[in-house]
Amino acid sequence: MKHLHKTTLFIACTLAFSSAVNATYQASEKARALTQDTILIDSHIDVPYRVSEKWVDVTQATEDGDFDYPRAKAGGLNAPFMSIYVPASLDDSDKSTALAHKLIDYVEAIVGRAPDKFAIAKSVKDVKEQFKQGLISLPMGMENGSPIQGNLDNLNTFYERGIRYITLAHSQSNHIADSSYDIRRKWKGLSPFGKKLVEEMNNIGIMVDISHVSDQAFYQAIEISKVPVIASHSSLRKFTPGFERNMDDVMIKALGKNGGVIQINFGSTFVSKLSQNWRNQMTTKRKALVEEAGQDSPLVKAFDEEYAVKNPFPFASVDTVLDHIDHVVELIGIDHVGIGSDYDGVGDSLPEGLKDVSSYPNLVQGLLDRNYSEADIKKILSGNFLRVWQAVETYADKH
Numbered sequence: 597m598k599h600l601h602k603t604t605l606f607i608a609c610t611l612a613f614s615s616a617v618n619a620t621y622q623a624s625e626k627a628r629a630l631t632q633d634t635i636l637i638d639s640h641i642d643v644p645y646r647v648s649e650k651w652v653d654v655t656q657a658t659e660d661g662d663f664d665y666p667r668a669k670a671g672g673l674n675a676p677f678m679s680i681y682v683p684a685s686l687d688d689s690d691k692s693t694a695l696a697h698k699l700i701d702y703v704e705a706i707v708g709r710a711p712d713k714f715a716i717a718k719s720v721k722d723v724k725e726q727f728k729q730g731l732i733s734l735p736m737g738m739e740n741g742s743p744i745q746g747n748l749d750n751l752n753t754f755y756e757r758g759i760r761y762i763t764l765a766h767s768q769s770n771h772i773a774d775s776s777y778d779i780r781r782k783w784k785g786l787s788p789f790g791k792k793l794v795e796e797m798n799n800i801g802i803m804v805d806i807s808h809v810s811d812q813a814f815y816q817a818i819e820i821s822k823v824p825v826i827a828s829h830s831s832l833r834k835f836t837p838g839f840e841r842n843m844d845d846v847m848i849k850a851l852g853k854n855g856g857v858i859q860i861n862f863g864s865t866f867v868s869k870l871s872q873n874w875r876n877q878m879t880t881k882r883k884a885l886v887e888e889a890g891q892d893s894p895l896v897k898a899f900d901e902e903y904a905v906k907n908p909f910p911f912a913s914v915d916t917v918l919d920h921i922d923h924v925v926e927l928i929g930i931d932h933v934g935i936g937s938d939y940d941g942v943g944d945s946l947p948e949g950l951k952d953v954s955s956y957p958n959l960v961q962g963l964l965d966r967n968y969s970e971a972d973i974k975k976i977l978s979g980n981f982l983r984v985w986q987a988v989e990t991y992a993d994k995h
């Protein structure tokens with residue numbers, strides 16, 4: 597979450613939101629039933645940080661945000677990875693470690709408040725058993741490796757607490773890896789500690805998440821890792837040329853060879869060049885205005901209120917996201933793609949038809965309409981991700 601370009605400006609976009617567009621994917625009974633009957637894993641949802649910024653009880657229906665229990669149930673969501681997101685501003689401070697612990701506490705509090713609805717999941721087995729019990733599993737992934745602070749004891753502690761993947765870096769190069777968003781390529785990939793960390797993550801059973809890192813860091817991670825890696829919430833650079841945060845075709849092929857899985861990020865600016873251009877233009881214009889008139893100028897206030905009204909944000913659609921899934925399948929087959937929506941992490945930029953966790957049946961409808969078999973759809977909803985997680989567990993058991 598909190599990708600560099602996420603700003604409060606997006607509040608303005610809501611004004612321009614038009615709800616009319618997505619008539620195409622009204623999920624059928626078949627799509628709904630398939631979604632309910634299949635384990636559905638979404639590998640990146642930013643609930644903990646949302647709750648820490650503005651406390652809300654997600655075990656009940658909530659006004660804001662993209663996730664709560666009733667909507668997750670309606671959408672057939674069974675195992676949303678709770679993102680333990682630590683901002684890059686804390687990278688070189690033990691405050692990052694403390695914040696990660698605090699966010700894990702928040703996840704435990706959700707389960708403590710509603711043990712009849714939620715349970716922590718620390719293994720593939722947990723997810724499968726809790727699915728049978730009708731509980732929503734809350735596995736955890738750490739977005740940004742900075743809380744490790746160069747200390748493998750921290751890695752063990754976070755494993756014990758339930759962290760099952762670590763996104764090596766976030767928006768800046770940290771002590772582990774270079775970030776795709778950071779033009780300083782401090783390590784030219786992974787740091788010496790980062791290389792050791794990947795090995796230790798393999799040994800202990802924590803998945804290596806290459807979302808957010810630089811291309812070089814990605815290639816080094818798959819070279820070192822003895823097991824498949826994940827991209828917990830990334831999309832394809834083919835559709836967003838020049839955006840290194842997404843993966844290009846050569847990387848996707850390398851990921852396929854590695855046996856890994858890319859979990860597609862739904863955010864409009866991740867999947868659509870049009871949406872991304874809109875945001876870049878808006879940000880550039882606003883920045884120029886702030887420099888000229890000052891942050892507190894009424895002109896800036898007027899800009900925030902009017903820009904998106906005058907220039908409606910070009911939302912992506914279910915089809916845009918499906919195009920990304922299709923392209924991965926064209927490149928490396930059906931076994932390497934899944935869902936990493938970034939709900940609660942990308943503001944109001946979500947595509948038409950995929951606005952919150954109740955929307956997954958629309959995506960499934962789209963897959964059915966594009967002639968994906970039920971077996972293939974099950975792989976996308978969880979089969980592929982569970983295969984990787986299982987491989988990581990099996991390797992760690994032997995080491």
Ligand SMILES: [Zn+2]
Nearest residue numbers: 597598739829
């Ligand atoms: Zn992110």
